[in-house]
Amino acid sequence: xxxxxxxxxxxxxxxxxxxxxxxxxxxxxxxxxxxxxxxxxxxxxxxxxxxxxxxxxxxxxxxxxxxxxxxxxxxxxxxxxxxxxxxxxxxxxxxxxxxxxxxxxxxxxxxxxxxxxxxxxxxxxxxxxxxxxxxxxxxxxxxxxxxxxxxxxxxxxxxxxxxxxxxxxxxxxxxxxxxxxxxxxxxxxxxxxxxxxxxxxxxxxxxxxxxxxxxxxxxxxxxxxxxxxxxxxxxxxxxxxxxxxxxxxxxxxxxxxxxxxxxxxxxxxxxxxxxxxxxxxxxxxxxxxxxxxxxxxxxxxxxxxxxxxxxxxxxxxxxxxxxxxxxxxxxxxxxxxxxxxxxxxxxxxxxxxxxxxxxxxxxxxxxxxxxxxxxxxxxxxxxxxxxxxxxxxxxxxxxxxxxxxxxxxxxxxxxxxxxxxxxxxxxxxxxxxxxxxxxxxxxxxxxxxxxxxxxxxxxxxxxxxxxxxxxxxxxxxxxxxxxxxxxxxxxxxxxxxxxxxxxxxxxxxxxxxxxxxxxxxxxxxxxxxxxxxxxxxxxxxxxxxxxxxxxxxxxxxxxxxxxxxxxxxxxxxxxxxxxxxxxxxxxxxxxxxxxxxxxxxxxxxxxxxxxxxxxxxxxxxxxxxxxxxxxxxxxxxxxxxxxxxxxxxxxxxxxxxxxxxxxxxxxxxxxxxxxxxxxxxxxxxxxxxxxxxxxxxxxxxxxxxxxxxxxxxxxxxxxxxxxxxxxxxxxxxxxxxxxxxxxxxxxxxxxxxxxxxxxxxxxxxxxxxxxxxxxxxxxxxxxxxxxxxxxxxxxxxxxxxxxxxxxxxxxxxxxxxxxxxxxxxxxxxxxxxxxxxxx
Numbered sequence: 001x002x003x004x005x006x007x008x009x010x011x012x013x014x015x016x017x018x019x020x021x022x023x024x025x026x027x028x029x030x031x032x033x034x035x036x037x038x039x040x041x042x043x044x045x046x047x048x049x050x051x052x053x054x055x056x057x058x059x060x061x062x063x064x065x066x067x068x069x070x071x072x073x074x075x076x077x078x079x080x081x082x083x084x085x086x087x088x089x090x091x092x093x094x095x096x097x098x099x100x101x102x103x104x105x106x107x108x109x110x111x112x113x114x115x116x117x118x119x120x121x122x123x124x125x126x127x128x129x130x131x132x133x134x135x136x137x138x139x140x141x142x143x144x145x146x147x148x149x150x151x152x153x154x155x156x157x158x159x160x161x162x163x164x165x166x167x168x169x170x171x172x173x174x175x176x177x178x179x180x181x182x183x184x185x186x187x188x189x190x191x192x193x194x195x196x197x198x199x200x201x202x203x204x205x206x207x208x209x210x211x212x213x214x215x216x217x218x219x220x221x222x223x224x225x226x227x228x229x230x231x232x233x234x235x236x237x238x239x240x241x242x243x244x245x246x247x248x249x250x251x252x253x254x255x256x257x258x259x260x261x262x263x264x265x266x267x268x269x270x271x272x273x274x275x276x277x278x279x280x281x282x283x284x285x286x287x288x289x290x291x292x293x294x295x296x297x298x299x300x301x302x303x304x305x306x307x308x309x310x311x312x313x314x315x316x317x318x319x320x321x322x323x324x325x326x327x328x329x330x331x332x333x334x335x336x337x338x339x340x341x342x343x344x345x346x347x348x349x350x351x352x353x354x355x356x357x358x359x360x361x362x363x364x365x366x367x368x369x370x371x372x373x374x375x376x377x378x379x380x381x382x383x384x385x386x387x388x389x390x391x392x393x394x395x396x397x398x399x400x401x402x403x404x405x406x407x408x409x410x411x412x413x414x415x416x417x418x419x420x421x422x423x424x425x426x427x428x429x430x431x432x433x434x435x436x437x438x439x440x441x442x443x444x445x446x447x448x449x450x451x452x453x454x455x456x457x458x459x460x461x462x463x464x465x466x467x468x469x470x471x472x473x474x475x476x477x478x479x480x481x482x483x484x485x486x487x488x489x490x491x492x493x494x495x496x497x498x499x500x501x502x503x504x505x506x507x508x509x510x511x512x513x514x515x516x517x518x519x520x521x522x523x524x525x526x527x528x529x530x531x532x533x534x535x536x537x538x539x540x541x542x543x544x545x546x547x548x549x550x551x552x553x554x555x556x557x558x559x560x561x562x563x564x565x566x567x568x569x570x571x572x573x574x575x576x577x578x579x580x581x582x583x584x585x586x587x588x589x590x591x592x593x594x595x596x597x598x599x600x601x602x603x604x605x606x607x608x609x610x611x612x613x614x615x616x617x618x619x620x621x622x623x624x625x626x627x628x629x630x631x632x633x634x635x636x637x638x639x640x641x642x643x644x645x646x647x648x649x650x651x652x653x654x655x656x657x658x659x660x661x662x663x664x665x666x667x668x669x670x671x672x673x674x675x676x677x678x679x680x681x682x683x684x685x686x687x688x689x690x691x692x693x694x695x696x697x698x699x700x701x702x703x704x705x706x707x708x709x710x711x712x713x714x715x716x717x718x719x720x721x722x723x724x725x726x727x728x729x730x731x732x733x734x735x736x737x738x739x740x741x742x743x744x745x746x747x748x749x750x751x752x753x754x755x756x757x758x759x760x761x762x763x764x765x766x767x768x769x770x771x772x773x774x775x776x777x778x779x780x781x782x783x784x785x786x787x788x789x790x791x792x793x794x795x796x797x798x799x800x801x802x803x804x805x806x807x808x809x810x811x812x813x814x815x816x817x818x819x820x821x822x823x824x825x826x827x828x829x830x831x832x833x834x835x836x837x838x839x
Contacts, residue, residue: 020377022723023341026334027381027426028388029719034327034422035389040397041319042415047407048312051157052213054259059155059213061309063264063279065301066256066286069557069630070663071534073101075251077293082256084289090281094260101253102154102239103147104214105246106221106531106688107197109233111139111185140683141185142220142227142690144234145197146212147242153257156236158210161408165189166208172241176208177233180218180406184229195235197246198533199684204241211407212236217308218406219698220690224311224646224792225516228697258286266302267568270314270789274568276302287631297630297661299559305571307647310791312405323418324425329497331426333720334381335433336494337727338374342437346370346444354446363442370438371431378430382423389422390414404705488764494724495768495810496775502717503776503806504783509703510799511780517699519591519644524692526552526587526669528678531687539685540668548673552578552587553665555657560650561628564617570790572613573647574629576654576665580608587669590651595621595640600653604635607652610645612793614638629661646792721772721810726817728764730824741828754822758815765814769807776806 052061066081073081082099089095148156148168156176158164163179166189175195177187187193191206215234220227243250260282267276274280283300290298303309346353353366398409530540537553544551555576561569580597581589590597590608598606604624609617619625624637627650634656642651657663672678683689740753777798784796 020341022727023334023337023377024381024384026337026720026723027331027378027430028385030327030330030334031382031385031422031426032389032393033330034323034425035386035419036393036397037319037323037326038418038422039389039394039414040401041316041323042418043394043398043409043412044316044319044401046411046413047409048316050410051216051407054152057159059157060153060259061213061303062153062257063260063266063302064258064283064286065306066258066290066298067301067559068254068298069559070297070666072103072248072252072254074249075101075253078251078253078256081289081293084293085258085286088285090285093278093281094262094264096258097261098151098153098257098259100149100151100153100257100259101251102255102257103242103246103248103253104255105145105147105197105242107143107145107195107245108683108686108688109141109143109185109235110194110196110201111141111230139230140678140680140689141230142232142688143195144215144221144688145195145242145245146214146234146236147239147253148212148236149239153259154213156208156210156212158208159408159410161410163408164209164211166206166210168210169207169236169238169241172238172244173202173204174207174238174241175204176210176236177206178215178218178235179209179211180215181229181233182209185233193235195245196683197242198535198687200245200247201684202241202245204235204237210236214306214308216405216407217311219308220695223695223698225695225699225702228694228701231691231694231698258282266304268313269304269310269570269791270317272566272568274566276304291631297632297663299630301559301571307791314789314791315405324421326501327422327425328429329500330720331429333494333497333724335374335429336490336497337724338377338430338433339437340490341727342370342373342434343440346437346441350444353441353444357444357446367438367442370441371434374430374434375427378427381430382426385426386419386423390419404702491724491728491764492768492771495721496771498717498720498724499769499772499806499810500717500775500779502714503772503802504779506806507776507780507796507799507802508783508794510802511784511797512794513703514797514799515644515795516646517696520692520696520699523589523591523644524587525585525589525671527672527676527692528670528682529554529690529692530668530670530682531689532665532667533685533687537665537668540670540682543682543685544668544670547676549676550585550587550671552669553654554578554588554667554669555652555654555663556666557629557657557661557663559630562613562617562625562650569628570617570648573649574627574652574657575649576652576657578654580651580653587671590642591644593641593643595638598639598651598653600655602637604637605652605656606639607636607650608640608642609638609651610649610793611641611643611795612645612788613648613650614641616648616790616793629657632661634660643795646794648790648793718809718813721768721813722817725761725764725768725810725814726820730820740825744825744828750822750826753825754818757821757825758818761814761818761821762811765811766807768814769810772810773803773806777803 051058054060078101082101085099086096148154156168158166158168158176166176169176175193177185177193182188187206187209189206189208192203193206194201194203196202212234218226218232218234220232226232237245239253240250242248243252260279264278264282265275266279267274276283279302283302286300290300303313356366357363394414395412398412402408532540541551543549555574557574557576558571560572560574562572563569577588577590579586582592582597583589592608593611595608598608609619613619617625619638621638621640624635627634627636636650636652642649654665678689678691743753744750777796780796784794788794
């Protein structure tokens with residue numbers, strides 16, 4: 001008997017195949033999205049493990065970086081430091097395997113503007129042929145040059161892939177250009193390039209195209225966003241070649257790379273726990289040696305404090321967290337629809353269930369039959385979702401990764417354990433959605449059903465009184481829509497959830513754009529930032545005076561640290577400004593959110609912190625903290641918080657940093673006169689140049705690239721919203737077939753009834769859209785709190801335009817499906833429906 005019930009149930013479901021397909025589609029979308037994100041996470045994790053490995057194909061990522069912000073060590077000094085590091089080494093810590101000196105300097109590429117890549121950008125099409133500063137027939141491109149005497153630590157990565165070719169530099173006139181920009185600049189193996197560092201300028205031969213760990217995420221120094229194509233380049237020379245270019249003595253270095261035995265765990269900035277127990281004693285020992293050797297301005301960082309490495313790790317961590325949540329959220333929407341659909345199905349089959357109960361069919365058999373339905377729906381949807389995710393979704397997400405990050409996926413693979421996990425999540429949620437309807441079906445009372453009492457419905461007196469004075473059509477619409485308030489509420493919740501992912505990403509991106517682009521456009525009024533060479537800023541000041549440019553000095557010291565409430569050391573960038581202002585002619589304004597501007601010469605030193613730093617440290621206004629700048633310590637008082645920074649930033653008066661860490665100005669902000677431009681003379685007297693408009697272009701082009709990525713969320717959200725609203729429309733019509741047919745027999749026009757459907761869908765779309773906007777806001781707050789960490793912090797600023805857009809999206813979808821209801825109304829068999837009603 002239970003088999004016959006199951007067959008009857010299957011036939012009943014198939015008769016509502018449009019609604020059935022909508023539910024299956026929602027399961028498909030959930031599984032597809034989960035597998036796409038999960039496949040992205042698993043492939044990228046394998047890629048990073050292979051890149052960072054100490055092997056022939058890996059780069060052997062260091063465990064500790066020692067950075068000298070200003071000046072250089074001689075060959076003797078760097079070797080002496082490496083030797084001292086091994087003396088009195090902490091006994092319980094992994095020993096030092098290798099200690100290698102490196103030289104890194106800012107510079108310029110003198111590029112001939114003869115390739116279409118200067119117009120065609122890696123992030124999209126450029127805005128014109130001039131992608132750098134013009135110098136005669138050359139374009140000056142901001143650069144960073146690495147002197148790598150190819151050792152065993154932090155090697156240049158040249159994978160066996162179409163992106164890369166050649167070998168590492170071996171001679172003093174050879175260079176490897178970063179593969180992120182080689183195509184954009186029209187550079188290939190065998191090309192000759194002219195590069196500069198300070199006042200030095202030489203020609204080099206390109207012998208390879210590859211990557212280096214400091215620039216895996218290819219953003220200029222101090223920026224989270226990649227520069228516009230053709231405005232930033234990195235290259236990897238021999239140490240001898242860079243020393244000659246920068247006019248430095250042989251053996252000069254400003255970094256020490258320390259590789260320890262094994263792979264000791266480092267502290268993760270995204271957690272409150274401290275994972276760096278193995279590295280902490282080593283870092284403390286290294287800092288003590290630096291102090292003893294009069295290298296107090298040097299800093300000590302691990303992998304968690306290295307921007308490029310940590311950004312990619314945080315991106316991977318976010319993907320690993322998100323793929324189960326994406327699946328669960330979308331399948332929950334499907335489960336809500338399954339619950340509503342099964343309840344409607346039980347109502348339509350109630351007489352058959354009652355007859356079987358009178359014939360002795362046990363309740364367990366009925367319950368099992370109705371629990372098999374959602375399992376079948378979930379299994380079909382999961383299988384289709386797996387096929388689409390495996391063959392289309394994973395590859396699409398990896399294409400997005402390669403376009404945005406720029407690293408090649410070498411060996412694409414499928415993590416079948418992840419696939420099974422996604423299927424299990426979907427099947428469990430769908431199974432749970434069928435329990436309550438099945439239980440309700442098994443508890444139906446045959447006497448009530450066969451006596452017809454369950455079909456007697458008395459409208460709410462409150463609604464009758466409320467709609468008594470309204471026009472007939474409007475009153476009928478309201479009473480009809482509110483007949484099943486629980487189901488209507490579930491519809492609103494399902495629509496809200498369908499908009500959650502899409503709306504959250506839209507609102508999240510909107511907040512980032514408003515804060516970052518707005519801060520850069522309005523708060524930073526400089527046109528060009530020139531980095532000060534080792535010889536000092538006199539040349540830059542002279543150029544500024546000759547060209548009637550306004551200038552201000554700035555110190556950017558990205559090697560500060562502060563301890564949080566758990567005792568974890570957190571890195572930050574110390575920025576020393578010439579003067580503080582929120583408006584006016586200052587070249588770098590601060591967006592003060594709370595508090596006051598710091599007073600110069602105060603004791604203790606007054607500072608501003610970005611609101612992310614203050615929030616994550618629970619740092620209250622007027623509270624004092626101990627900061628570490630390199631190996632120096634300084635007590636400060638927080639007097640205000642700012643907005644607009646992604647990286648953790650603390651602002652000082654410039655003189656404070658000069659006196660405490662003995663670092664002179666690292667850069668000069670330049671405001672050019674009207675119609676003014678940068679020329680080669682400024683490039684010759686600067687260590688490097690950054691143009692503000694190029695930073696803006698980089699942000700805008702990355703956001704354009706993210707828009708393509710967001711199209712996935714747009715598609716998923718709209719598809720699910722369409723399925724939910726369409727299912728609601730069809731179910732409402734199915735429940736009211738008999739009464740609508742009776743109204744038509746009694747003379748009601750199709751136009752009048754159609755307007756009733758239109759009004760009902762308008763109300764559902766409007767309220768559902770409001771639910772969607774509310775869900776999206778709180779989803780964005782959750783998303784920001786989940787992905788925000790010490791490395792990346794974003795504040796959610798609600799945008800009325802985004803909220804209105806989400807409401808209109810749901811409203812338009814709801815109205816767009818109304819014609820189907822009108823078509824169904826026009827093609828209704830009135831005789832059959834009225835006959836059913838009379839029975």
